[in-house]
Amino acid sequence: MRSSELNAAGNAIGSDLTIAVPRPDPLTYLEQLLVKLNTWYLRVCYPFADCGAGVSIHYSCEIPRQMALGIWIGKSVFLGKGVWLNVVDFATRSTPAILLGDGCAIGRNSVISAKNRVCIESGVLLAPAVLIMDHNHEFSDISRSIKEQGTTPGGTVTIGKNSWLGYGAAVVCGKGDLTIGRNCVVAANAVVTKSVPPYSVVGGNPAKVIRRFDQASDSWIRVGE
Numbered sequence: 439m440r441s442s443e444l445n446a447a448g449n450a451i452g453s454d455l456t457i458a459v460p461r462p463d464p465l466t467y468l469e470q471l472l473v474k475l476n477t478w479y480l481r482v483c484y485p486f487a488d489c490g491a492g493v494s495i496h497y498s499c500e501i502p503r504q505m506a507l508g509i510w511i512g513k514s515v516f517l518g519k520g521v522w523l524n525v526v527d528f529a530t531r532s533t534p535a536i537l538l539g540d541g542c543a544i545g546r547n548s549v550i551s552a553k554n555r556v557c558i559e560s561g562v563l564l565a566p567a568v569l570i571m572d573h574n575h576e577f578s579d580i581s582r583s584i585k586e587q588g589t590t591p592g593g594t595v596t597i598g599k600n601s602w603l604g605y606g607a608a609v610v611c612g613k614g615d616l617t618i619g620r621n622c623v624v625a626a627n628a629v630v631t632k633s634v635p636p637y638s639v640v641g642g643n644p645a646k647v648i649r650r651f652d653q654a655s656d657s658w659i660r661v662g663e
């Protein structure tokens with residue numbers, strides 16, 4: 439297509455012309471049915487600590503059945519394509535390690551790996567490809583391969599109510615308690631290694647506060663000016 443044709447097409451789309459929107463591919467209905475069947479199967483056959491009503495779990499998610507006791511899922515939680523939930527040392531624990539609050543949406547290909555506790559409070563939105571981990575691989579012994587050394591004791595991670603983690607964000611907690619406060623925004627590709635106050639926007643690697651909500655002016659203001 440030449441650039442003049444491309445511009446004409448763009449102008450036509452931008453005008454008030456009514457265009458015929460194509461119907462969705464019928465195969466998407468099949469996918470929706472498979473997601474419903476998969477969710478029903480998991481709720482019936484997996485021993486989750488809890489799995490609330492209205493949950494949707496894509497059939498491509500990786501949630502090993504032997505880890506289900508360590509996973510608590512609230513009501514109306516959405517798990518997109520390819521989400522991986524991993525519970526470390528699942529055989530020896532008596533309380534859930536991964537808690538997904540009511541109405542959370544976990545974007546496709548996100549990974550949540552918990553050894554102690556990763557709690558995602560209600561209403562949190564994770565974009566695609568977000569990583570949340572509360573431990574690391576142990577690497578202190580240089581005479582052995584890292585994969586033989588197991589994992590570090592780690593800490594805990596809490597993502598506060600109604601927050602939003604952008605595409606590719608990583609929240610990594612080597613030790614202690616890392617809390618992202620409520621209604622926070624984590625920018626795309628940010629690497630969060632420390633706690634974040636509520637009502638903040640953080641970005642970069644390591645992530646720093648770039649905006650915060652100012653009660654006095656009732657608006658989000660830039661930080662560091």
Ligand SMILES: CC(C)(COP(=O)(O)OP(=O)(O)OC[C@H]1O[C@@H](n2cnc3c(N)ncnc32)[C@H](O)[C@@H]1OP(=O)(O)O)[C@@H](O)C(=O)NCCC(=O)NCCS
Pocket residue numbers: 564565566603604605606623624625626627628639640641642648660
């Ligand atoms: C965090 C975000 C919401 C900020 O948007 P915004 O309020 O419009 O912010 P601005 O673009 O005005 O940027 C504000 C400052 O933050 C910086 N910033 C924005 N995004 C950043 C990022 N991902 N990493 C580092 N710094 C970032 C900007 O450079 C700017 O810095 P400056 O003040 O020195 O110029 C947005 O940049 C973002 O990352 N959105 C995530 C999109 C996404 O992942 N969507 C998936 C769909 S669920």
